[in-house]
Amino acid sequence: MKKVTILLVFTFLIIFLSSCLKTLHPIFTVKDIVYEQKLLGTWKAKASNDDLAFAVITNLSSDNSIELPEKIVAIKQKGYLILYKNQNGEIIDQFIAFLARIGEHLYFDYYPADKKEDRKLDEFWREHFIKMHTSFRVEIANDGSFELSQFDESYLTDLIDKKKIRISHETDPDDNVVITASTSALQRYIIKYGDDPSAYRSEKITFKK
Amino acid sequence: MKKIIVSFLITASLFQFSCVTSWQPVVTYNTAIPDNRLIGTWNSEGQDYIVERVFESAVYKKQKNEPITPLIKKGIKDSILYSKSYIMRYTKDKIEYHFFCSMIKINNEVFMNMIVADITSINNGGDISELHLSQNWLDRLHTYTIARVQFTNTNIIKLDFIDGSFIYDKIKNGRMKLKHESDDLYDTFVITASPNELQQFIQKYGNDDRFFDKENSVTLIRKS
Numbered sequence: 001m002k003k004v005t006i007l008l009v010f011t012f013l014i015i016f017l018s019s020c021l022k023t024l025h026p027i028f029t030v031k032d033i034v035y036e037q038k039l040l041g042t043w044k045a046k047a048s049n050d051d052l053a054f055a056v057i058t059n060l061s062s063d064n065s066i067e068l069p070e071k072i073v074a075i076k077q078k079g080y081l082i083l084y085k086n087q088n089g090e091i092i093d094q095f096i097a098f099l100a101r102i103g104e105h106l107y108f109d110y111y112p113a114d115k116k117e118d119r120k121l122d123e124f125w126r127e128h129f130i131k132m133h134t135s136f137r138v139e140i141a142n143d144g145s146f147e148l149s150q151f152d153e154s155y156l157t158d159l160i161d162k163k164k165i166r167i168s169h170e171t172d173p174d175d176n177v178v179i180t181a182s183t184s185a186l187q188r189y190i191i192k193y194g195d196d197p198s199a200y201r202s203e204k205i206t207f208k209k
Numbered sequence: 210m211k212k213i214i215v216s217f218l219i220t221a222s223l224f225q226f227s228c229v230t231s232w233q234p235v236v237t238y239n240t241a242i243p244d245n246r247l248i249g250t251w252n253s254e255g256q257d258y259i260v261e262r263v264f265e266s267a268v269y270k271k272q273k274n275e276p277i278t279p280l281i282k283k284g285i286k287d288s289i290l291y292s293k294s295y296i297m298r299y300t301k302d303k304i305e306y307h308f309f310c311s312m313i314k315i316n317n318e319v320f321m322n323m324i325v326a327d328i329t330s331i332n333n334g335g336d337i338s339e340l341h342l343s344q345n346w347l348d349r350l351h352t353y354t355i356a357r358v359q360f361t362n363t364n365i366i367k368l369d370f371i372d373g374s375f376i377y378d379k380i381k382n383g384r385m386k387l388k389h390e391s392d393d394l395y396d397t398f399v400i401t402a403s404p405n406e407l408q409q410f411i412q413k414y415g416n417d418d419r420f421f422d423k424e425n426s427v428t429l430i431r432k433s
Contacts, residue, residue, distance in 0.1 A: 029394075090341065125328065170401045
């Protein structure tokens with residue numbers, strides 16, 4: 001059976017996340033973490049297609065209401081909580097994020113953080129989902145603004161289909177693919193393809209104060 | 210958090226136990242068995258559950274005309290699976306939860322797969338935008354739970370969900386072999402075995418009472 005799709009009505013981020021590369025494992029280990037104080041603050045997050053949202057980036061330890069896995073609690077001082085808000089100031093999405101240096105570049109690893117509205121959903125229903133990681137290359141400009149480029153899932157699945165890469169993944173009877181590569185395998189992928197623009201989605205998100 | 214629920218005894222939910230989830234189904238179109246004894250309105254501990262055939266369900270009727278986000282993939286295999294499967298729905302706090310349920314017989318026992326089918330609000334014609342859920346639900350991996358089904362008689366069904374903690378411990382200790390992925394940093398655990406591997410696993414362990422925790426059992430009493 002085709003994986004069931006729930007009918008949710010969203011705007012901004014869906015454009016970025018719909019064909020983004022999602023992985024079961026994070027792209028970083030604790031030793032890769034970099035903390036940049038200058039990323040904290042409220043940002044205008046603008047996509048190339050003119051969609052605009054606001055991003056509020058705080059230190060992960062500043063909000064005790066966020067449910068964190070036990071080992072993430074131990075490193076939360078080095079992490080970020082990233083809230084995306086619409087123009088009415090409503091939170092539309094939030095993520096636990098860690099900045100990591102992999103090879104020559106900086107990357108964000110995003111992991112969903114439930115909003116209070118999400119936590120109101122029935123536990124049995126919620127437990128039928130597994131949160132996935134999404135990752136972005138981060139380029140910080142001299143003026144402090146920064147840009148996120150997101151890995152494109154179809155680029156990797158194309159490499160897999162053409163047998164140009166060996167990376168752990170699972171394919172179900174309906175050809176749905178989930179990338180199950182370990183963190184070290186994901187890092188090898190990033191180091192090998194991280195400088196190839198076609199490995200990323202064409203749209204970028206620009207963050208300006 | 211581990212994809213294993215460790216006893217949620219606070220709310221009055223029917224499903225308050227530890228589950229283990231798998232990315233792939235144990236039931237496929239060519240192994241599914243229909244059993245219409247499941248159809249009807251059921252109650253457990255004050256919570257009503259409605260079970261109907263997929264093709265007669267509101268979620269199917271709604272999504273079959275949705276070109277963008279279809280529940281229904283119009284392939285022949287899916288049609289066969291749907292024809293033998295059911296939608297179970299229940300309402301809590303003005304939100305209706307819909308699950309796709311299909312069954313398989315292994316070792317003369319019936320097992321059920323459940324996966325989310327939809328979520329609707331009982332207000333605004335089902336539109337859930339008022340719930341203000343995170344967008345990132347769309348990027349989460351949908352997974353299946355597995356339960357043993359016992360039809361005590363036409364009016365009582367017992368669902369024994371596989372004990373997630375038991376399976377997790379056995380697999381992590383190397384005492385059970387089943388393809389899975391786990392991430393220690395984010396405490397993620399999911400079974401990635403194929404349908405065939407899952408069937409073999411249940412064949413091997415499905416008769417072991419430790420496989421099912423008493424706290425993971427639900428008794429449904431027929432209302433109509």
